[in-house]
Amino acid sequence: MNSALAKRDNFALLKKxxxxxxxxxxxxxxxxxxxxxxxxxxxxxxxxxxxxEITVMAVDGxxxxxxxxxxxxxxxxxxLGKDILAGVIIGSRVSLLVGLAATAISMIIGTVIGIVSxxxxxxxxxxxxRITDVFLVIPWLPLMLVMAALLGPSLGNxxxxxxxxxxxxxxxxxxxxxxxxxxxxxxxxxxxxGSGDTHIMFYHILPNVFPLIFANTxxxxxxxxxxxxxxxxxxxxxxxxxxxxxxxHFAFSMGxxxxxxxxxxxxxxxxxxxVVLSFTFIGYALDEVLNPKLRRRDQ
Amino acid sequence: xxxxxxxxxxxxxxLKDGYVRACENISLHLERGEAIGLVGESASGxxxxxxxxxxxxxxxxxxxxxxxxxxxxxxAGATEExxxxxxxxxxxxxxxxxxxxxxxxxxxxxxxxxxLRIHEKLSEKDAGRRTxxxxxxxxxxxxxVREYPHEFSGGMRQRVMIAMAIACNPKIIIGDEPTTxxxxxxxxxxxxxxxxxxxEREMGMILIxxxxxxxxxxxxxxxxxxxxxxxEDGPTEKVFEAPSHPYTRALIxxxxxxxxxxxxxxxxxxxxxxxxxPPGGCxxxxxxxxVSELCxxxxxxxxxxxxxxxxxxxxxxxxxxxx
Numbered sequence: 001m002n003s004a005l006a007k008r009d010n011f012a013l014l015k016k017x018x019x020x021x022x023x024x025x026x027x028x029x030x031x032x033x034x035x036x037x038x039x040x041x042x043x044x045x046x047x048x049x050x051x052x053e054i055t056v057m058a059v060d061g062x063x064x065x066x067x068x069x070x071x072x073x074x075x076x077x078x079x080l081g082k083d084i085l086a087g088v089i090i091g092s093r094v095s096l097l098v099g100l101a102a103t104a105i106s107m108i109i110g111t112v113i114g115i116v117s118x119x120x121x122x123x124x125x126x127x128x129x130r131i132t133d134v135f136l137v138i139p140w141l142p143l144m145l146v147m148a149a150l151l152g153p154s155l156g157n158x159x160x161x162x163x164x165x166x167x168x169x170x171x172x173x174x175x176x177x178x179x180x181x182x183x184x185x186x187x188x189x190x191x192x193x194g195s196g197d198t199h200i201m202f203y204h205i206l207p208n209v210f211p212l213i214f215a216n217t218x219x220x221x222x223x224x225x226x227x228x229x230x231x232x233x234x235x236x237x238x239x240x241x242x243x244x245x246x247x248x249h250f251a252f253s254m255g256x257x258x259x260x261x262x263x264x265x266x267x268x269x270x271x272x273x274x275v276v277l278s279f280t281f282i283g284y285a286l287d288e289v290l291n292p293k294l295r296r297r298d299q
Numbered sequence: 300x301x302x303x304x305x306x307x308x309x310x311x312x313x314l315k316d317g318y319v320r321a322c323e324n325i326s327l328h329l330e331r332g333e334a335i336g337l338v339g340e341s342a343s344g345x346x347x348x349x350x351x352x353x354x355x356x357x358x359x360x361x362x363x364x365x366x367x368x369x370x371x372x373x374x375a376g377a378t379e380e381x382x383x384x385x386x387x388x389x390x391x392x393x394x395x396x397x398x399x400x401x402x403x404x405x406x407x408x409x410x411x412x413x414x415l416r417i418h419e420k421l422s423e424k425d426a427g428r429r430t431x432x433x434x435x436x437x438x439x440x441x442x443x444v445r446e447y448p449h450e451f452s453g454g455m456r457q458r459v460m461i462a463m464a465i466a467c468n469p470k471i472i473i474g475d476e477p478t479t480x481x482x483x484x485x486x487x488x489x490x491x492x493x494x495x496x497x498x499e500r501e502m503g504m505i506l507i508x509x510x511x512x513x514x515x516x517x518x519x520x521x522x523x524x525x526x527x528x529x530x531e532d533g534p535t536e537k538v539f540e541a542p543s544h545p546y547t548r549a550l551i552x553x554x555x556x557x558x559x560x561x562x563x564x565x566x567x568x569x570x571x572x573x574x575x576x577p578p579g580g581c582x583x584x585x586x587x588x589x590v591s592e593l594c595x596x597x598x599x600x601x602x603x604x605x606x607x608x609x610x611x612x613x614x615x616x617x618x619x620x621x622x
Contacts, residue, residue, distance in 0.1 A: 184399060185394060185395075185396060185399040185400045186399060186400050186401055186402040186403075188355065188394070188400075189392075189394055189400040189401075190402075190413075191355060191386075192353070192355055192386055192387065192391075192392050192394075193386065193387045193391075193413070193414040193417060193463070194383040194384065194386040194387045194388070194414075194417045194418060195383075195413070195417060196383065199417075203405075203413070204402050204405075207402075207404040207405070208402070208403075208404055210404075
């Protein structure tokens, strides 16, 4: 078989699959709304920092602190006279980055623990699942706070802390699906042809639990972004980075509420809500697309 | 040296309330290029016996005793690591439902490549070429290696399984009801294909089935299993012409003969015994039409009837004594 031909073949197949995936996905209005919101924020995170910079608003040489929205500064200024709109746009990059990186860590840990636990069963399962239970029942916010405080405020630590505390739910879900998949005849066949455990787990079982991982990733991403905001808001974030959480933190500690400066508090808050909402919408839509039982078949 | 020699193989399943004596004292042998049929009703231990050979059993199964020799090499005590090399290289299996024995999210060809590359040092390219050849041998267009299992019909999937089974040139193939889920036409094609390949490659075959006509067509010898024991075994013709165990006789009359007179196929009354606590004496006595007091109390021994033809029944021993 010609390998160049095979590659083109692969590409055509991928294109065909993506087309059919899209034709189902776009029927789902919730999913579409989520996708549009997420795209807007993604573009903002990608290009925003190159297009805007945080300037200080001054009139006749006097810095205008905590100034309500005006024509030049659509979202007003903060206690240092800095442009809030620019802050929100630039903050989107770090917020999304932390959310996605933490999600990646969480999904990898959750998937590996889930598959290994479900596949081996018995003692391995018992030990791994008790550890998972611990992470499930420990109130995650205090745990995150303690870890973040111990490790110190840096972007890497925040990502690590969120990743390490949010994998337990995923591990549970992946484990239960693995329990079902490992009993399928093709796993027995894989063993019969002489495959080892690792090969069976990652070549045969992983692709069959993948839809679940996929749908779950989107939901974990929402939680991770929310966690970043929470940690930063509570003062555990990296003070050298502009993120939505840090903006909220400063707004709150500098007394935005008592000044009645809604333009300072609301924008970063609304951004967080919108992003989390978009991930949740996409998550539900994916669930529907990937699970044929939830899908209408008349189109 | 015999290709396969199994002696007194005994496999139990451990349950909470005891052992299920799924197969006891199974002795079998197989020559190069020979096919043996393992028949019996469901739950008679056919599959357990065959899968015990390469320990492809659930966790609660225990091979309690017996020796398994492939070309004189005992593999009964092989470790899991050694078994991995024996599996597929020495003994390959065609599974019961080929429909489900293929991973739905992997290309059909890749799954054969996988089997090849576990056992032989082959480049991706060479393995792909071999796979295409194997497809041609089982009469599937080699372009279809890139398709997924759901794009194949049942018969084709079964042929893919056969291609996979012969991929590493195994010495022995176990067919675990390879044609059960197929319609009669496809069944005939698949059996024909297996037959051709077996003769070409001189493979030994153990065919597990409850379809006696399949055995009649393809097997040189047949072993009849009942409640975990082989009750009769011998050359197919002899067993079919002169069935000596009442169970074998009942099994054969339960199969209508298309050429002979029309009669309602006779069923065997009762159910197979619970193997957690098999009945004392002969295990068949509760359902046997020729039962006597002796059968209830004493387990029968194996009687040689003619070279290679043996059965386990008290009636036969009496006959032998009378002579």
